[in-house]
Amino acid sequence: MALTLDDVKRIAQLARIEVAPAEAGEVLSRMTGIFRLIEEMQAVDTTGVAPMSHAQDVMQRLRDDVVTESDRHVLFQSIAPQVEADLYLVPKVIE
């Protein structure tokens, strides 16, 4: 598998990280080096091995469906970039 500049553009778009055209070549070469390391995985046969997603195989706990959090929106919104009428402001999405 060889990464291309188009892959870098597509991934950057998916990740919502702007990669300037001037930087793309550098990003591609670094990622290619890292994927060369990652490709070493393919040398081992893992047929029939169950994937391990977590170090401890524990069940997610359930809790009673009751309110446990208090309303702290004033504190939490005090550190937001832009707030108005208790709402987070973002650029207009719909014309």
Added chain:
Amino acid sequence: MHMLNFTLKQLAAELAAKRVSSVEVTEFFLKRINGLGKTLNAFISVDDERSLAAARSADVVLAKGGAGPLTGIPFAHKDIFCAQGWRTTCASKILSNFVAPYDAHVIAQFNRAGAVIAGKTNMDEFAMGSSNETSYYGPVKNPWDTAAVPGGSSGGSAAAVAARLVPAATGTDTGGSIRQPAALSGVCGLKPTYGVVSRYGMIAFASSLDQAGPFAKTAEDLALMMNAMAGHDARDSTSLEREPEDYARDLPLSIHGLRIGLPAEFFAAGMAPDVARAVDQAVAEFRKLGCETVEVSLPNMKLSVPVYYVLAPAEASSNLSRFDGVRYGYRAPEYTDLADMYSKTRAQGFGAEVKRRILIGTYVLSHGYYDAYYLKAQKLRRLIAQDFVEAFKKCDVIMGPTTPTTAFNLGEKAGDPVQMYLSDIYTIAVNLAGLPGMSIPCGFGREKKGEGSALPLNPSDHPVGLQIIGNYFDEAKMLNVAHQYQQATDWHMRMPPGIA
């Protein structure tokens, strides 16, 4: 000056006997943080007034006689832990203006124990790095040699303890970020079994691997800190429900007859001769203490670095999607629309290594590549974990080097991510398996330019770390093993020259 090299236990005794107050201890260490700490760049945030206010409260508790083992003692916390009212940046521009509105569980536990927050330590940005060079706030210098890195990602915490800027500190370890800097900076560090310490309020990097742990001068101090840090917390869904334990309970036990597993893979080519020499001497010391050594094998360990660089970036790409310039943190000053605001905020707010890992993670999780990378890595993770299960049938603890070399120079590996990743070759498998691991000082090597591994050693040489890996929940046994070694040797009490 007399308390410079005091352990937590000695400081607690001084405080209890009223020979010194918490305010005096805190002022003593703050002075060091604001002096030598600045030279080393070990801290991101220091707030003398806030620290001294906590010290005054601790003195009230001490006067009343209700003190515990940590009451009134100043601790530095890695800037990855949210502490209410403290700027908490994770060493990133994107959180450079973030004042935490709540306490992480670890912070709350130290507060409950009456400890003082001495400041927030420098680190690799979002804990992604092995040298502390990816910090937005600049690299930390190694107190043993200011041309060298302290290790990472918890480089500021390791350097702070090594330089005696604080008696002890906290860190986090996703692929070696406590053990590797502990080794390179010549202090003790413990990564507990996954799930023993709550991750609540600890800024997430790779959630299935991240675990908080202590840095200190002695194994005994690590045990005292674990007693405060460990325990169930319902706010972290992976926090394990276990009976509370006293991590110091087994410290005095004899280790005669202990079976030490030495993995052939740890002692293969790749380990620098000076590291090998110090580790071999440590193993010989354990034999003198009555331990037996057995050879064990971890055949899949060589795959742990590639597996880690699929799983950790994948989890990071998901965890770091929350930094979007909407609810907190940095927002790009100029943008055209919402998508552009996200992309510019993240492009400007994250450093190169963080962006690289997010892009890798996004790629391996993207449509068509999931099976080849993410699922493959999860299967190999199982094989790596099973190797340890087999090894622990033959031994009680596993020992080897923490790192392949002693501290490398600032800038030496910064331009080559793959070389940097390989410096965690001995630590990553432990995180993948979820096992507890620690590093303790076991001697000195010489990695300075042009000197090779020339002997004899002198005090300005770089520290070497011995890694001790335990079976699940065997922290108390590992601490016992390390404590017994520290009763017979004094590597752990050595201080970098010129720091007093």
